[in-house]
Amino acid sequence: KQEVTQIPAALSVPEGENLVLNCSFTDSAIYNLQWFRQDPGKGLTSLLLIQSSQREQTSGRLNASLDKSSGRSTLYIAASQPGDSATYLCAVSHYSGNTPLVFGKGTRLSVIA
Amino acid sequence: EPEVTQTPSHQVTQMGQEVILRCVPISNHLYFYWYRQILGQKVEFLVSFYNNEISEKSEIFDDQFSVERPDGSNFTLKIRSTKLEDSAMYFCASTHRGLYEQYFGPGTRLTVT
Numbered sequence: 001k002q003e004v005t006q007i008p009a010a011l012s013v014p015e016g017e018n019l020v021l022n023c024s025f026t027d028s029a030i031y032n033l034q035w036f037r038q039d040p041g042k043g044l045t046s047l048l049l050i051q052s053s054q055r056e057q058t059s060g061r062l063n064a065s066l067d068k069s070s071g072r073s074t075l076y077i078a079a080s081q082p083g084d085s086a087t088y089l090c091a092v093s094h095y096s097g098n099t100p101l102v103f104g105k106g107t108r109l110s111v112i113a
Numbered sequence: 114e115p116e117v118t119q120t121p122s123h124q125v126t127q128m129g130q131e132v133i134l135r136c137v138p139i140s141n142h143l144y145f146y147w148y149r150q151i152l153g154q155k156v157e158f159l160v161s162f163y164n165n166e167i168s169e170k171s172e173i174f175d176d177q178f179s180v181e182r183p184d185g186s187n188f189t190l191k192i193r194s195t196k197l198e199d200s201a202m203y204f205c206a207s208t209h210r211g212l213y214e215q216y217f218g219p220g221t222r223l224t225v226t
Contacts, residue, residue: 032213043204043219044156051213089156098144098208100158100169101215 002027006090006104013080014112021075021107023090028071034101035064035075036089044089048075080111115139117218119205125224126195134190134221136205145188146206146215147180149173156204162188195225 003026013019023033032051036044048057048064050073056065063076077084087108091101118137126132138145147159160170160180167180179191188207192199205218 034214036217041202041222044217046214046216049214091156093213098161098163098168098210098213100146100161100171101148101156102158103156105155 004104010108012110023073030092038087119218136188138207142207148204149201151201
């Protein structure tokens with residue numbers, strides 16, 4: 001059974017700092033990995049999708065990498081801003097891209113002005 | 114930009130009552146999902162739906178739950194006899210075949226008293 005773990009559970013950084021969020025998964029037979037942002041009491045906003053054949057994806061100040069063989073992904077946030085404060089969730093899917101996502105518990109990020 | 118919508122945003126019901134949660138997926142998407150998130154816990158998969166039938170379901174999705182696509186736009190989750198432990202945020206998601214990125218709605222917060 002796939003298990004997804006995110007470390008750290010919470011992170012507090014000063015504005016402007018670059019930071020890395022970590023995600024690990026136990027079964028490397030994934031089809032893709034998706035990073036989401038969740039604001040308190042709100043839905044999930046998709047940030048980046050990495051296919052299993054890819055090594056990284058970039059969107060603005062965000063860069064996600066994937067090392068499928070070691071079961072790891074990182075989300076790099078450059079020049080953090082207070083508006084980046086949220087919970088960041090990592091999720092993986094198997095078999096085909098239309099199978100359900102298995103989520104980690106998330107990293108709660110606070111960026112202090 | 115197209116988005117997944119869900120109604121109601123918050124539903125309060127008494128134990129034993131039936132509830133129907135509604136979702137309108139993105140119009141050209143073909144795969145639909147329900148997930149739930151109990152407060153403070155991981156997002157968990159409930160059921161996936163494709164071509165007017167359930168394609169996969171989790172252990173959580175027992176006989177108390179059912180899904181339906183009553184017309185070309187809506188996708189519903191019914192809980193026949195709610196329990197206290199059904200209190201959670203319920204998210205609907207959809208994806209277009211071939212692209213695989215799942216798009217989530219804002220969620221319905223279900224409170225069972």
